[in-house]
Amino acid sequence: MSDTLADKNQVDSSKRTWLVTTGLAGAVGGASVAVPFISTFQPSEKAKAAGAAVEVDISAMKEGEKVTVEWRGKPVWIIKRTPEQLATLKKTESQLADPKSERKPDELTPAYARNEARSIKPEILVAVGICSHLGCSPSDKFQLGAQPSLPDDWQGGFLCPCHGSTFDMAGRVFKNKPAPDNLEVPPHMYLSDTKLLIGEDKKA
Amino acid sequence: MKKFILGLIAALSLAGAAHASGGDSIAWDKAPNKQNDMGSLQNGAKLFVNYCLNCHSAAYMRYNRLQDIGLTNEQIKENLLFTTDKVGETMKAAIDPKQAKEWFGGNPPDLTVIARSRAGQGTGADYLYTYLRTYYVDDTKATGWNNLAFPNVGMPHVLWELQGKRKPVYDTKEEHGHEVKVFKGWEQVTPGTMTPLQYDQAIGDLVNYLQWMGEPAQSTRVRVGVWVLIFLLGFTFIAWRLNASYWKDIK
Amino acid sequence: MAEMKEISPNAPAGAKLLNWVDNRFPLSTLYKEHLSEYYAPKNFNFWYFFGSLALLVLVIQIVTGIFLVMHYKPDAALAFGSVEYIMRDVPWGWLVRYMHSTGASAFFVVVYMHMFRGLIYGSYRKPRELVWIFGCAIFLCLMAEAFMGYLLPWGQMSYWGAQVIVNLFAAIPFVGPDLALLIRGDYVVGDATLNRFFSFHVIAVPLVLLGLVAAHIIALHEVGSNNPDGIDIKAPDAPKDAAGHPLDGIPFHPYYSVHDIMGVSVFLMVFTAIIFFAPEFGGYFLEYNNFIPADPLKTPAHIAPVWYFTPYYSMLRAITSEMMYVLIACVVGAAFFGVLKSKMAGFFKLVALGASAAVIAMMLAIDAKFWGVVVMGGAVVILFFLPWLDNCAVRSIRYRPDWHKYLYAIFVVNFVVLAYLGVQPPSPIGERVSQVGTLFYFGFFLLMPWWSRLGQTKPVPARVTFAAH
Numbered sequence: 001m002s003d004t005l006a007d008k009n010q011v012d013s014s015k016r017t018w019l020v021t022t023g024l025a026g027a028v029g030g031a032s033v034a035v036p037f038i039s040t041f042q043p044s045e046k047a048k049a050a051g052a053a054v055e056v057d058i059s060a061m062k063e064g065e066k067v068t069v070e071w072r073g074k075p076v077w078i079i080k081r082t083p084e085q086l087a088t089l090k091k092t093e094s095q096l097a098d099p100k101s102e103r104k105p106d107e108l109t110p111a112y113a114r115n116e117a118r119s120i121k122p123e124i125l126v127a128v129g130i131c132s133h134l135g136c137s138p139s140d141k142f143q144l145g146a147q148p149s150l151p152d153d154w155q156g157g158f159l160c161p162c163h164g165s166t167f168d169m170a171g172r173v174f175k176n177k178p179a180p181d182n183l184e185v186p187p188h189m190y191l192s193d194t195k196l197l198i199g200e201d202k203k204a
Numbered sequence: 205m206k207k208f209i210l211g212l213i214a215a216l217s218l219a220g221a222a223h224a225s226g227g228d229s230i231a232w233d234k235a236p237n238k239q240n241d242m243g244s245l246q247n248g249a250k251l252f253v254n255y256c257l258n259c260h261s262a263a264y265m266r267y268n269r270l271q272d273i274g275l276t277n278e279q280i281k282e283n284l285l286f287t288t289d290k291v292g293e294t295m296k297a298a299i300d301p302k303q304a305k306e307w308f309g310g311n312p313p314d315l316t317v318i319a320r321s322r323a324g325q326g327t328g329a330d331y332l333y334t335y336l337r338t339y340y341v342d343d344t345k346a347t348g349w350n351n352l353a354f355p356n357v358g359m360p361h362v363l364w365e366l367q368g369k370r371k372p373v374y375d376t377k378e379e380h381g382h383e384v385k386v387f388k389g390w391e392q393v394t395p396g397t398m399t400p401l402q403y404d405q406a407i408g409d410l411v412n413y414l415q416w417m418g419e420p421a422q423s424t425r426v427r428v429g430v431w432v433l434i435f436l437l438g439f440t441f442i443a444w445r446l447n448a449s450y451w452k453d454i455k
Numbered sequence: 456m457a458e459m460k461e462i463s464p465n466a467p468a469g470a471k472l473l474n475w476v477d478n479r480f481p482l483s484t485l486y487k488e489h490l491s492e493y494y495a496p497k498n499f500n501f502w503y504f505f506g507s508l509a510l511l512v513l514v515i516q517i518v519t520g521i522f523l524v525m526h527y528k529p530d531a532a533l534a535f536g537s538v539e540y541i542m543r544d545v546p547w548g549w550l551v552r553y554m555h556s557t558g559a560s561a562f563f564v565v566v567y568m569h570m571f572r573g574l575i576y577g578s579y580r581k582p583r584e585l586v587w588i589f590g591c592a593i594f595l596c597l598m599a600e601a602f603m604g605y606l607l608p609w610g611q612m613s614y615w616g617a618q619v620i621v622n623l624f625a626a627i628p629f630v631g632p633d634l635a636l637l638i639r640g641d642y643v644v645g646d647a648t649l650n651r652f653f654s655f656h657v658i659a660v661p662l663v664l665l666g667l668v669a670a671h672i673i674a675l676h677e678v679g680s681n682n683p684d685g686i687d688i689k690a691p692d693a694p695k696d697a698a699g700h701p702l703d704g705i706p707f708h709p710y711y712s713v714h715d716i717m718g719v720s721v722f723l724m725v726f727t728a729i730i731f732f733a734p735e736f737g738g739y740f741l742e743y744n745n746f747i748p749a750d751p752l753k754t755p756a757h758i759a760p761v762w763y764f765t766p767y768y769s770m771l772r773a774i775t776s777e778m779m780y781v782l783i784a785c786v787v788g789a790a791f792f793g794v795l796k797s798k799m800a801g802f803f804k805l806v807a808l809g810a811s812a813a814v815i816a817m818m819l820a821i822d823a824k825f826w827g828v829v830v831m832g833g834a835v836v837i838l839f840f841l842p843w844l845d846n847c848a849v850r851s852i853r854y855r856p857d858w859h860k861y862l863y864a865i866f867v868v869n870f871v872v873l874a875y876l877g878v879q880p881p882s883p884i885g886e887r888v889s890q891v892g893t894l895f896y897f898g899f900f901l902l903m904p905w906w907s908r909l910g911q912t913k914p915v916p917a918r919v920t921f922a923a924h
Contacts (some may be wrong), residue, residue, distance in 0.1 A: 018446035022716070031436070036547035040522055044264055045544035049292030203326050264539035306839035308796075313747070316539065323738060421542070423551040428550075429731020436727060440720040447717045448924075450709055454497055455923050 053199030055191070066140060068129065069088075071198050075129040075137055076186055078196065081191065085142070085169045086123065087154035089116055092168040097175045101182055107134075110201060113185040118170040126188050126198060127171040136162035142169075167172035230352045232326045233331035236408045239416065239423070242274040248413025249273065249292050253284045253295075256315060259304060261297035265417050266317040268292050272420055273413075297341060309346075309356050319411070319418035329415040336407045341369050341393060352387070358451060367403045368396030489676055494689070496682035496706030497709055498919040502572035503683075504718035504759045505565050511719055512562045513668065516662060519555040528609065529653035534609035553734040559601055560740045561726055562748040563763035566597060574841075575863060577850030578681040584842040586678070589671040591839045596667060598764070598835070600660045603652040605761060606644075610745030615758045617652075618644045623771075626825040645752060681840040684919050685850030694918070739878075757880050765877025766870050767831045768898065772881060773889040774827035781890070783818050784825070786811055789901075830893065837900045844900055847907040849915055856910030862899070869895050 044050070051072040061080040063068060068075050093099045101109040101118060112120050119125050129137050139159035146152040149164055157168040163178040171183030187201040236246040247271055252262075253340070270280050270292045277291050285291065286298065297304075301311045319328035335353040339361035342350035347360035352372060359366070370392055374385040398406060472740040474865060477483045528537035541548035570590070573579050575812050579587035607619045621644060625635035640647030679689045687693060688703040695701055705711075735741040739762045744755050760768050774782075790811035794804050818826065847856055875894045876885045 012449070014452075015446075016448040018442065021442050022439075022446045025442050029435065029439060036550050037518075037522055039546040040525065040548055040551060042546050044526070044540070044546070044548075045292075046540060049266065049268070049290070052290065052292045124402045203240070264536065264543060266543070267526055268611075269543070317746040321743055323735075323743045328743070419542070419549075425549065425553075425731055427732075429727065432727050432731060433724065434726045436720060440717070440724060443713075443717040443720045444753065447713050450713045453922060454921075 001204050003007075022084055051199070053197050056196045057194055058196050059194035063123075064142070069198060071186065077127050077129045078129075078198075079125040080118075081123050081125055081169060083123075083158055086117060089168065092155055092157075092172070092174075095174050096168065096172045097177070097180070098171060098182055099189070101172065103181055108176060108184045109185055110185060114200070116170070118172070118182075118185055120188070120190060124196070125170060126185060126196070128137050128186050130172065130183040130184070131160040131162065131165055131179050132183065133160065133163055133165050133177075135181035136160050138165070138167060138183075141166075229355060230338065232330040232334040232353065233337070235329040235411045235415075238408065238412045239356070241412070244409045244412050245416055246275060247406070248286065248409040248411070248416075249275075250409045252315075252413055252417075253286065257286065257295060257297055257313070257360075258309075259297055259299045259312045260315045260419060262295035262316045263314050265420075266292060267295065269420055273416065279439075283288070289442045310358060314357065315414065315417075317418045319415040320332065323430040328409045328418065332414055333407060333411045336363065336403065336410065337367070338370050338372075339364070339370070340390075363403075363407075364396070364399045366396050366406065367400075369393040457755040468602055483640045484518050489672075490701075490708035490712070491706055492610035493707040494700050495680045495704055496686075496688050496919055497705045497873050498682050498684060498703070499561075499708075499711070502576070504715065504722075505572060508565045508718060508722050509562070509569055510668070511722070511836060512558055512565055513664070514552060516558045517627035519551050519558060520657065520661075522551045523555055528600075529607065531609060531649050531749070534607060535640065536650060538608050540886055549656055553730045556741050557726060557734060557736075559604065560761075560763065561729075562597065563601070565722075566594060567763075569595070570691045570838075571867070575852040576681055576683055577685050577845065577847075577852075579842045580845060581842065582678045583675070584682060586671060587782060587842055588839055588887055589667055591835075593664060593667045594670060594838070595668065596660055596664050597836060599654060601761070601763065603656040603660070606649060606652045607656065608745055609649065609749045610742075610774045611747040611749055611753075611755050612742045612745040612752065614636050614644060614760065614883070615754055616760055617648065619758060620760070623824075623828045623831075624829050626822065628716070628821055628825060631825075632735075641705040645751075657682075662810065666781075681850070682919055683851060684853060684916065686915065686917070686919055688919065690723070703921075709790050711887070759878050760876065763876060765875075766873040767834055769873040769889040770834050770893045771827040771831040772877070773886065773893045774823050775890075778890050779823050779826060781894070783815050786815055786818070787848075830897075834896060836898070842899070844903040845907050847912065848906050848911045853915040854915045856912060858910060859907075862906070865895070866899050897918075 001094050012172070054069050054071045054076075056067065056069055056078060058067070058078060058080070058191050059063045063080055063082045064085070065080050067078045068183065073196065101114055105111075105114065109118060109199070117123075117125070118127075118139060131138050138160040141147065141150060141154070142156045145154060147154060147161060149165065149167070155168065159166050165177040165179035166174045167179075167183055168174070171185070173179045186198055188196060188198045189201045191197050215407075256262075267285060270284065271277065276282075281291050295314070295316075297313075304311050319332060322328040322331040324331065331353065335351060339349050340352070340353035341348060342434050344350075345356070347358070349357075349361045349364075351357045351361075370390045373388045373391050376383050376390045377386050378384075396403065419425075441449060458473060462471055466474075473483065479781070495590075514568045523541065526535055526537060526541045526548065538552070541552050543549070546667070573587060602620065606613045621635050621638050624638060625631040627634060636642070638648075639645070640651055679687075682688065682703075688701040693701055693703065729736060729740070735743070742761070744757075747755075759765065767849075790808055793799070793811075795805045796873070797804070799807070847855060847859075852860060869892050873889055873896070876889045879885055
């Protein structure tokens with residue numbers, strides 16, 4: 001006979017036991033298979049190697065000089081600020097959206113850069129040269145005073161050509177501009193007085 | 205019917221025998237299996253970088269993968285990085301491929317998966333172990349060297365300083381009506397810096413490393429496999445009982 | 456608007472949702488027709504696991520294939536490196552790769568077993584001829600899919616195997632060389648070939664395969680499954696219960712879903728044992744030579760196709776100029792037989808004689824190389840005709856004369872011997888044996904209309920052979 005259940009009202013306990021057990025075991029098996037497959041989405045060793053930290057020799061940098069290096073496909077600016085440029089940082093504070101870099105600190109400003117100069121060594125600024133609005137690379141505007149798209153009391157900094165956001169000499173964004181955040185300070189550390197490593201810091 | 209099948213089996217075995225007698229090169233020695241010996245693998249890595257990377261590349265092998273055989277990134281950087289200064293890069297040869305072709309007649313092949321590609325009579329490691337230990341002086345060759353496992357090879361004996369110069373010694377035998385040279389042993393012409401035993405151990409390490417480099421995931425593969433099979437054994441039991449719980453109703 | 460089925464507003468949400476879908480899509484109908492009320496014979500044995508296993512392997516190949524394509528580069532200069540990239544740099548990439556390479560060989564093991572089941576139980580006979588034909592088409596597509604997939608790693612075996620097989624097409628008279636050029640997209644196998652094989656392997660053939668598999672299952676469900684006894688459980692005179700369901704049948708779901716889960720589990724044990732402990736499988740699943748990047752200037756000492764093609768490869772190699780005379784003798788023999796013994800009208804006999812004469816003339820004029828290709832292709836094509844070659848009164852081997860069983864056993868041994876010889880380098884003895892083997896293979900099928908009628912069949916029972924367990 002091909003009757004399936006002897007009594008349709010009684011639940012067959014052995015079937016139920018094994019159904020539940022199989023279901024659980026199957027779920028465990030399924031998850032275990034899914035994990036390696038989803039892992040293949042993670043950055044490969046090749047991507048990680050390409051994104052490895054970059055060493056920069058800053059011994060030859062002159063005051064006021066800006067060097068750009070590539071890290072993880074992004075431009076990273078290293079600027080040896082002059083004492084005058086450092087002095088402008090206090091003057092711009094009232095015009096800034098986030099003068100103390102309190103917004104998104106874990107993303108934009110590591111602990112060692114949560115200071116006025118936003119850097120480890122006061123004169124060397126390390127910042128990612130990508131505007132926090134829509135990703136264009138701001139232009140250098142180190143000259144003081146009035147210029148097109150800049151206010152009359154411009155203290156020096158950066159102007160993003162795409163939508164007009166401005167940043168000061170510590171990469172901090174001005175108020176009422178399209179860009180919401182300060183420029184990102186990437187993880188970095190000094191291997192020596194002249195060797196800067198961008199992409200890694202002592203915590204990593 | 206039975207005779208036909210027996211005849212087929214006879215034909216099969218004949219064909220098999222004809223094939224097994226090997227080609228024009230010698231039988232392979234067995235490479236020592238030291239896949240779990242980190243010290244051996246590390247020594248092999250050192251020998252590889254010092255002796256092989258000058259001409260051969262291992263273009264798919266990243267330096268920082270050597271962490272899997274117990275080295276730290278610092279150790280790798282200090283002792284093994286010659287052709288590049290980044291530990292995340294792959295092992296490229298020091299030589300220019302065009303010059304290599306000029307000097308050797310062909311670009312020395314990439315060695316990343318050499319141990320996987322040479323299997324046959326035995327494992328690829330067996331072949332490489334034999335090959336690196338059967339070089340002999342031969343004035344008729346451009347490099348001055350020939351090899352029993354790979355006759356007329358274009359590669360010189362880069363490890364000759366360790367092994368020294370040797371010549372094979374033959375016995376002549378009568379076979380099928382003509383003379384055949386049978387390999388008997390080696391004659392050491394000039395000594396190397398290593399004794400034969402030390403050299404064999406060094407080559408064992410080097411070949412061990414090459415076997416590892418061919419598939420760095422192999423130890424993970426086996427380890428994970430044990431768990432997978434244990435799980436599936438359990439699952440099969442569960443599936444079997446599930447099946448029985450339904451089929452007991454079918455008369 | 457069609458009449459919608461109503462459901463009580465007090466019904467649970469799930470039931471209401473199902474009702475909404477059922478009013479717009481035959482979900483419950485399909486479920487009942489193909490699963491919970493598809494009655495399959497209750498006496499399925501070991502040989503009946505391989506259909507669902509084939510479906511499983513198809514899914515495995517598609518899923519692993521999708522993940523491989525995320526990292527593989529179909530460019531002659533980058534392909535080999537991209538496979539090593541998957542093996543080393545992609546997290547768990549080595550596992551995906553091994554699953555796909557083992558899956559390819561597993562597919563053929565499973566499909567050969569599945570076809571053998573059809574052979575011994577007469578599953579190809581009326582009314583299941585179309586099921587069989589769709590299956591043969593699937594087999595053909597599978598061979599194409601595997602062949603093109605094998606080029607993608609761009610190793611020495613990949614390259615030279617493709618070169619040899621594409622050159623076979625050049626052996627076709629008149630159109631051959633142009634056809635080979637068209638397939639390759641270049642004068643030799645190269646980047647153009649790689650790219651188009653990639654497209655076919657990843658998109659075109661899988662889509663065709665999925666369509667054919669659907670057709671195969673639909674055709675099966677239309678007439679119902681066969682069984683090891685060859686009895687028709689749904690025949691008008693077969694016993695049925697009060698609801699009209701065959702007494703010898705059981706609903707596919709849950710009985711065979713649960714049964715197949717068990718089969719899948721055992722299969723996966725073997726499958727994973729190979730993947731994790733012996734992925735190269737002695738050089739048969741991952742050939743050693745393929746770890747050398749393709750070199751158009753250096754042919755390896757020993758080219759052989761992958762193991763699942765070797766029976767047909769043996770037949771190809773067996774057709775030498777010598778063998779042509781044997782084949783011509785066979786055609787002459789067939790012509791004589793057709794004229795003297797068959798019951799065809801005189802006119803058709805004349806046509807047959809004329810055709811034979813034409814064929815013999817071509818066999819003398821055209822190179823043995825071409826006929827080797829014909830024989831190799833013919834060995835697969837002849838399978839399509841099996842439903843019309845079998846004249847035995849009974850379907851299943853269980854009720855055929857005993858010597859039929861030995862004949863099938865020899866067929867299997869012959870096939871395996873041909874496979875083995877295809878892996879070996881050519882040798883005089885190997886050549887002879889494969890020539891005999893080829894003749895046996897074709898004789899088995901072409902003479903089947905005659906030998907299947909011989910011998911005393913055993914009485915076929917009215918009910919299936921089943922012991923409760």
